[in-house]
Amino acid sequence: xxxxxxxxxxxxxxxxxxxxxKGDLITCGCDIGSTSTQFVIMVDGRLxxxxxxxxxxxxxxxxxxxxxxxxxxxxxxxxxxxxxxxGTGYGRVSVPFADKDITEISCHARGANFLYGDKVRTILxxxxxxxxxxxxxxxxxxxxxxxxxxxxxxxxxxxxxxxxIMQISIEKVGDMVAExxxxxxxxxxxxVVFAKTDALRRLKxxxxxxxxxxxxxxxxxxxxxxxxxxxxxxxxxCITGGIAKNKGVVKxxxxxxxxxxxxxxxxxxxxxxxxxxxxxxxxAERARG
Amino acid sequence: MAKIxxxxxxxxxxxxxxxxxxxxxxxxxxxxxxxxxxxxPFPGCGPSKTVHRYEKTLExxxxxxxxxxxxxxxxxxxGEDSPVYSCQTLVRDRMQVSxxxxxxxxxxxxxxxxILARHPRACLVCPQNEGCDRLGCTMNIPEKLRCCSKFNxxxxxxxxxxxxxxxxxxxxxxxxxxxxxxxxxxxxxLNLCISCLRCIRACAYEQETGAIGYVLNxxxxxxxxxxxxxxxxxxxxxxxxxxxxxxxAMMPASEKCGQKLTxxxxxxxxTLQLDYTQDGIEKVPEKEGVVQLFDExxxxxxxxxxxxxxxxxxVNLKSAKGARYFTYKENSMFTQRQNELIQHYIxxxxxxxxxxxELDDLF
Numbered sequence: 064x065x066x067x068x069x070x071x072x073x074x075x076x077x078x079x080x081x082x083x084x085k086g087d088l089i090t091c092g093c094d095i096g097s098t099s100t101q102f103v104i105m106v107d108g109r110l111x112x113x114x115x116x117x118x119x120x121x122x123x124x125x126x127x128x129x130x131x132x133x134x135x136x137x138x139x140x141x142x143x144x145x146x147x148x149x150g151t152g153y154g155r156v157s158v159p160f161a162d163k164d165i166t167e168i169s170c171h172a173r174g175a176n177f178l179y180g181d182k183v184r185t186i187l188x189x190x191x192x193x194x195x196x197x198x199x200x201x202x203x204x205x206x207x208x209x210x211x212x213x214x215x216x217x218x219x220x221x222x223x224x225x226x227x228i229m230q231i232s233i234e235k236v237g238d239m240v241a242e243x244x245x246x247x248x249x250x251x252x253x254x255v256v257f258a259k260t261d262a263l264r265r266l267k268x269x270x271x272x273x274x275x276x277x278x279x280x281x282x283x284x285x286x287x288x289x290x291x292x293x294x295x296x297x298x299x300x301c302i303t304g305g306i307a308k309n310k311g312v313v314k315x316x317x318x319x320x321x322x323x324x325x326x327x328x329x330x331x332x333x334x335x336x337x338x339x340x341x342x343x344x345x346x347a348e349r350a351r352g
Numbered sequence: 353m354a355k356i357x358x359x360x361x362x363x364x365x366x367x368x369x370x371x372x373x374x375x376x377x378x379x380x381x382x383x384x385x386x387x388x389x390x391x392x393p394f395p396g397c398g399p400s401k402t403v404h405r406y407e408k409t410l411e412x413x414x415x416x417x418x419x420x421x422x423x424x425x426x427x428x429x430x431g432e433d434s435p436v437y438s439c440q441t442l443v444r445d446r447m448q449v450s451x452x453x454x455x456x457x458x459x460x461x462x463x464x465x466x467i468l469a470r471h472p473r474a475c476l477v478c479p480q481n482e483g484c485d486r487l488g489c490t491m492n493i494p495e496k497l498r499c500c501s502k503f504n505x506x507x508x509x510x511x512x513x514x515x516x517x518x519x520x521x522x523x524x525x526x527x528x529x530x531x532x533x534x535x536x537x538x539x540x541x542l543n544l545c546i547s548c549l550r551c552i553r554a555c556a557y558e559q560e561t562g563a564i565g566y567v568l569n570x571x572x573x574x575x576x577x578x579x580x581x582x583x584x585x586x587x588x589x590x591x592x593x594x595x596x597x598x599x600x601a602m603m604p605a606s607e608k609c610g611q612k613l614t615x616x617x618x619x620x621x622x623t624l625q626l627d628y629t630q631d632g633i634e635k636v637p638e639k640e641g642v643v644q645l646f647d648e649x650x651x652x653x654x655x656x657x658x659x660x661x662x663x664x665x666x667v668n669l670k671s672a673k674g675a676r677y678f679t680y681k682e683n684s685m686f687t688q689r690q691n692e693l694i695q696h697y698i699x700x701x702x703x704x705x706x707x708x709x710e711l712d713d714l715f
Contacts, residue, residue, distance in 0.1 A: 083579070097687065122659060130542075152687070153686075153687045154659055155658075156658045156659055156660050156663050156664055156667070157659055157660070163710065164667070166655075166656055166657075166688075166690065166694070166708055168691065168704070169649060169704070169708065169709060169711070169712070174715070193688055193691070194686075195691065196385070202712075202715050203715070204709070204712050204715070205698075205703075205704055205709065207360075207698055207702075208694060208695055208698050209695055210688075210691050210692065210695055245585070289488075293487055334379075339714075342711055342714075345711065345714035345715060346714065347713070348714075349714060
């Protein structure tokens with residue numbers, strides 16, 4: 064079977080410390096993105112379970128699969144136990160079991176505040192198809208927001224494409240790049256289409272895969288740093304989204320910005336869904352009166 | 353009392369009133385750039401002998417023709433052979449006015465072309481301009497040809513978008529007049545001046561002796577200071593010029609600029625907004641795109657991209673407090689577009705639209 068280098072590992076997790084049946088309020092968030100979908104379950108505002116998987120062609124299918132995956136180790140939890148579900152992201156209108164949908168910038172900021180702590184002020188989201196920088200306050204409220212201009216280079220799709228061309232599993236790219244210390248070939252940071260041609264040309268010239276991937280990651284970091292330069296970079300600084308798992312990009316970025324990102328304890332892709340679940344909690348409490 | 357027929361509608365006015373003003377007051381929008389409700393009509397005064405544009409001095413070249421006005425307020429009057437400028441037409445009883453014929457539209461575009469030929473405008477015609485952060489240009493247009501920082505609030509932009517921009521406008525050749533500083537209060541970038549002369553009229557309106565004037569130079573009207581600098585020209589730094597400038601040629605550099613002034617608001621082009629009701633949303637396609645909700649003052653209160661625009665509108669119909677109008681635009685990259693528009697909104701207003709952040713008070 065041909066290996067799919069672009070395919071990253073899907074994940075799910077259940078808290079070993081929480082018995083959901085003893086909890087009072089169960090709320091959930093479902094973030095349907097262009098590339099990945101997450102489902103997060105919170106019990107009384109504490110993170111209980113989540114799933115992270117590739118998005119399907121139809122948003123309804125993505126939502127359903129994400130829900131099922133998140134429930135697998137919850138020992139019998141069903142939709143009926145969930146008091147409030149909030150949908151967010153690309154396909155949020157199509158989450159069939161959502162009580163409300165909220166745009167993802169707000170969800171993202173709340174989620175990052177929860178996952179990385181209330182000292183977080185600058186969030187870099189490196190998603191499947193775009194890059195976003197959000198400035199927030201101690202409560203996770205959006206103060207400023209800026210995103211990249213219409214391009215996949217530096218976003219998840221770009222990285223998946225590079226992994227595929229280099230025939231290196233996307234999960235191994237990060238470590239490979241983080242360890243590489245040698246020279247870097249010049250690459251075109253602006254365009255994934257040109258990056259492909261560049262990469263193949265460099266391979267022919269004798270550059271190693273590690274060097275080419277390192278150059279691409281450095282170019283990504285350069286591009287991202289450019290974007291962050293437009294807002295006031297304030298600590299704490301955190302990175303969410305799939306590319307946050309790429310040690311090579313993170314290392315290059317931290318060096319470029321002279322700042323350390325807060326290290327994540329959970330899957331970096333769940334920030335949006337976590338924020339959605341938190342909104343769900345606030346809405347459920349308001350409905351309860 | 354006079355009665356006039358305006359686009360088929362009967363309006364009451366006073367004989368001798370300014371026709372453009374009467375139309376605006378009747379809710380009928382007529383575009384204009386040199387007209388201002390508080391100021392005398394263009395040009396307002398004669399040319400000066402010389403003006404200074406930073407270190408360059410320009411002499412007036414006497415000319416038999418009148419200085420070129422913006423020409424955008426043209427209308428058809430029944431009985432007149434050719435269109436007239438409504439800003440210098442007086443109301444007569446039983447006048448019949450048409451402001452929206454095809455001929456008038458074309459004439460406005462032509463006159464607009466003449467203005468834009470001498471003004472950087474790449475961003476005006478870019479299909480991606482709404483929501484663009486304009487910090488980098490994916491079309492690789494050099495900065496001098498792109499729009500200035502007034503982009504989101506630029507009156508020229510709004511008027512040009514309303515009128516429509518012709519394709520064959522000659523390439524803009526950047527001038528290089530250095531910036532003229534008005535102390536710490538404002539800055540002049542005369543490269544952006546479209547010679548509407550509002551500034552000079554406003555200066556005369558606020559101050560007895562003005563500090564700025566214009567000369568005729570070939571076929572151009574060139575604005576400048578009367579002496580080498582604003583200070584030596586007797587400028588009082590009141591900010592009147594900045595308050596009425598329709599472009600980025602005169603921009604405030606401090607919040608204190610023009611604080612004490614009270615100019616009337618200029619009427620801006622209407623935007624197409626639909627009534628946010630069950631009937632109103634029935635016609636919206638169930639397609640991917642971005643919807644926006646507006647309050648009764650036509651201010652944006654919600655921006656959302658969706659895989660199903662009608663559903664998005666339906667879902668919010670009861671809960672979106674204060675939402676009176678909406679717009680929708682198809683776009684397959686709707687999440688990205690939504691985020692661009694929100695970014696743009698935050699850029700202008702400093703926070704997300706009200707309903708986008710309405711749940712924040714729950715935290």
